[in-house]
Amino acid sequence: MPFVHRDFSKPEFKKISDVIWEVPTSFKQGMRVPVRVFASKGIVDAMDLQVYDQITNVATLPGIVRHAMCMPDGHSGYGFPIGGVAAFDPENGGVISPGGIGFDINCGMRLITTNLTLKDVKPHIKELIDNLFERVPAGVGESGFFKLNVQQFREVAETGAEYAIKQGYGWEEDLERTEENGNMKGADASKVSEKALERGKKQVGTLGSGNHYLEIQHVKPENIFDQEAAKAYGILPDQIVIMFHCGSRGFGHQIGTDYLEKFLGVMQSKYKIQILDKELACAPFNSPEGQDYFAAMKCGINMSFANRQVILHRIREAFSKVMKQSAESLGLKMVYDVAHNTAKIEKYRVDGEVKELVVHRKGATRALGPGNPEVPSFYRHVGQPVIIGGSMETGSWLLAGTKGAEEQTWGSTCHGSGRTMSRSRATRMFDGRKLLQDMMKRGIYVKATSFEGVAEEAGPAYKDVDEVINAAHIAGISKRVVKFLPLGNVKG
Amino acid sequence: MPYKFIEDIAVADVAFEVTGKTLEELFESAALATTNVMIRNLESIKPKVKKTVKIQASDVENLLHKFLSEIVFLKDAKRLVFISYKLKIDEKKNSLEAVLYGDKLDRNKQIHIVDVKAVTWHLFKVEKTQKGWRAQVILDI
Numbered sequence: 001m002p003f004v005h006r007d008f009s010k011p012e013f014k015k016i017s018d019v020i021w022e023v024p025t026s027f028k029q030g031m032r033v034p035v036r037v038f039a040s041k042g043i044v045d046a047m048d049l050q051v052y053d054q055i056t057n058v059a060t061l062p063g064i065v066r067h068a069m070c071m072p073d074g075h076s077g078y079g080f081p082i083g084g085v086a087a088f089d090p091e092n093g094g095v096i097s098p099g100g101i102g103f104d105i106n107c108g109m110r111l112i113t114t115n116l117t118l119k120d121v122k123p124h125i126k127e128l129i130d131n132l133f134e135r136v137p138a139g140v141g142e143s144g145f146f147k148l149n150v151q152q153f154r155e156v157a158e159t160g161a162e163y164a165i166k167q168g169y170g171w172e173e174d175l176e177r178t179e180e181n182g183n184m185k186g187a188d189a190s191k192v193s194e195k196a197l198e199r200g201k202k203q204v205g206t207l208g209s210g211n212h213y214l215e216i217q218h219v220k221p222e223n224i225f226d227q228e229a230a231k232a233y234g235i236l237p238d239q240i241v242i243m244f245h246c247g248s249r250g251f252g253h254q255i256g257t258d259y260l261e262k263f264l265g266v267m268q269s270k271y272k273i274q275i276l277d278k279e280l281a282c283a284p285f286n287s288p289e290g291q292d293y294f295a296a297m298k299c300g301i302n303m304s305f306a307n308r309q310v311i312l313h314r315i316r317e318a319f320s321k322v323m324k325q326s327a328e329s330l331g332l333k334m335v336y337d338v339a340h341n342t343a344k345i346e347k348y349r350v351d352g353e354v355k356e357l358v359v360h361r362k363g364a365t366r367a368l369g370p371g372n373p374e375v376p377s378f379y380r381h382v383g384q385p386v387i388i389g390g391s392m393e394t395g396s397w398l399l400a401g402t403k404g405a406e407e408q409t410w411g412s413t414c415h416g417s418g419r420t421m422s423r424s425r426a427t428r429m430f431d432g433r434k435l436l437q438d439m440m441k442r443g444i445y446v447k448a449t450s451f452e453g454v455a456e457e458a459g460p461a462y463k464d465v466d467e468v469i470n471a472a473h474i475a476g477i478s479k480r481v482v483k484f485l486p487l488g489n490v491k492g
Numbered sequence: 493m494p495y496k497f498i499e500d501i502a503v504a505d506v507a508f509e510v511t512g513k514t515l516e517e518l519f520e521s522a523a524l525a526t527t528n529v530m531i532r533n534l535e536s537i538k539p540k541v542k543k544t545v546k547i548q549a550s551d552v553e554n555l556l557h558k559f560l561s562e563i564v565f566l567k568d569a570k571r572l573v574f575i576s577y578k579l580k581i582d583e584k585k586n587s588l589e590a591v592l593y594g595d596k597l598d599r600n601k602q603i604h605i606v607d608v609k610a611v612t613w614h615l616f617k618v619e620k621t622q623k624g625w626r627a628q629v630i631l632d633i
Contacts, residue, residue, distance in 0.1 A: 253609040422500050450605050
């Protein structure tokens with residue numbers, strides 16, 4: 001037994017529907033709003049109890065509106081659980097908390113289509129993955145090919161993917177296919193420490209490690225569940241697509257570390273805020289500290305957009321080289337880029353009144369529905385694309401955002417399949433080298449920086465992604481569009 | 493080993509418990525544990541590069557948190573990992589001076605496992621025991 005631990009009790013849930021479960025405020029002293037968990041009964045029963053402890057802690061934070069919510073892929077983390085969503089009203093003392101965003105600010109997903117089919121790619125899969133592995137550095141402390149001085153890196157932090165495009169790393173049309181057009185306004189690099197700039201400036205164009213990956217995937221015709229949305233997103237039967245998952249690297253991690261420290265210093269003494277977990281350190285959104293963090297966090301968001309933009313450029317280079325055709329003629333077009341670790345100001349109707357709220361999504365994806373002006377015009381009739389990474393063994397999903405998400409979850413849905421097993425246990429249970437051989441036999445070629453890292457990401461360490469997606473679909477917080485199956489994977 | 497990894501208190505991250513007869517021993521072991529999350533064969537890190545670090549904190553927990561965060565920072569900013577630590581801790585002033593010896597990250601020499609993003613405050617604790625000191629740390633992966 002660890003010498004510091006908490007005992008958790010399972011809440012008595014009030015059933016709202018088959019996939020919505022409520023924890024009343026009577027569960028824990030200090031809860032200002034109830035908790036809502038969006039998941040099937042099976043998922044709710046299997047979730048580790050620390051998830052409920054953490055999400056009910058979130059419900060105690062000042063200014064929280066309506067509910068603290070947990071998505072079906074929820075698992076315990078620090079501060080908020082992963083899969084946690086909460087909105088705070090700045091006019092009512094609402095806070096901003098780095099623990100509601102995560103250290104990896106704007107960790108997110110990008111999806112690219114091709115006009116290639118399985119027959120075209122299968123003979124080249126090893127060469128493609130090996131080439132991608134060379135061009136997109138992955139692993140511990142890796143630096144990228146994009147050399148920037150501190151001043152140039154400040155520009156990256158303030159203008160995001162736009163900076164990368166200006167340097168020739170991408171196509172103009174990539175920007176309108178990125179959340180916030182790849183450049184979150186209001187980012188202010190003067191609010192970021194020299195340490196964060198120093199730590200991040202060499203890391204643009206790198207994947208990172210852990211659950212970060214780059215994958216070549218296949219669309220089986222029977223895995224298209226919504227023809228209209230699939231067509232709008234440019235998805236075709238038998239198509240090959242490319243999906244990758246990464247964030248703001250050491251830059252975002254340092255911003256999180258710096259501001260947690262700052263918030264811990266002022267939270268109780270200056271703002272008289274009591275919290276149940278140090279990782280929920282926060283400050284009123286409308287305070288100098290809250291505003292500084294918001295402007296710094298936006299720099300993390302932008303660095304991550306730039307990171308994924310440069311990686312896309314490298315993917316286009318790799319495919320072009322191996323397939324001996326230009327990226328344009330291969331149809332390497334972006335479907336979309338979504339963030340799943342952010343806080344943003346968004347407008348929602350609360351008790352008949354339109355309010356600007358600080359929406360925190362930690363391991364949760366924005367999922368705006370049809371007609372929302374924030375969705376690019378060419379997707380607006382079907383809703384925002386939502387990209388969900390599964391485990392490297394089981395498959396990933398493309399969903400569409402819904403009105404139901406806007407009404408129930410501040411326009412949010414799940415972000416992945418969600419872990420069920422600790423990394424240490426997975427490493428003990430699975431042999432990375434053998435796993436790679438088994439996957440090879442099943443037609444999945446994986447190139448990884450480490451065997452231990454592979455074992456940590458084994459399929460059984462995660463929930464069943466299909467069950468998670470079904471729960472989100474039934475709850476109406478996103479709609480199934482297409483499932484992708486892995487063919488090749490660069491594992492960070 | 494004066495540190496052990498704990499299996500089931502952090503699902504997505506890595507937790508460890510560390511002990512030391514003195515604060516210096518505790519801090520050195522915690523730094524080695526953090527490095528061991530990233531690099532399997534610590535003996536592959538040679539003490540080729542020297543780095544001096546000075547930290548001032550508000551209490552002993554804050555001091556360990558800042559020290560480990562510095563180890564994580566140097567891994568990205570300078571691509572350095574360390575094997576030997578000469579530490580001098582002033583318990584009353586909550587300050588430390590450390591001389592760290594290590595080498596550049598190099599996958600050809602070291603077996604890399606997984607990157608550490610940050611030192612979390614989740615269930616973070618430093619406490620005095622009858623035998624010396626112990627601490628619990630959860631790292632974000």
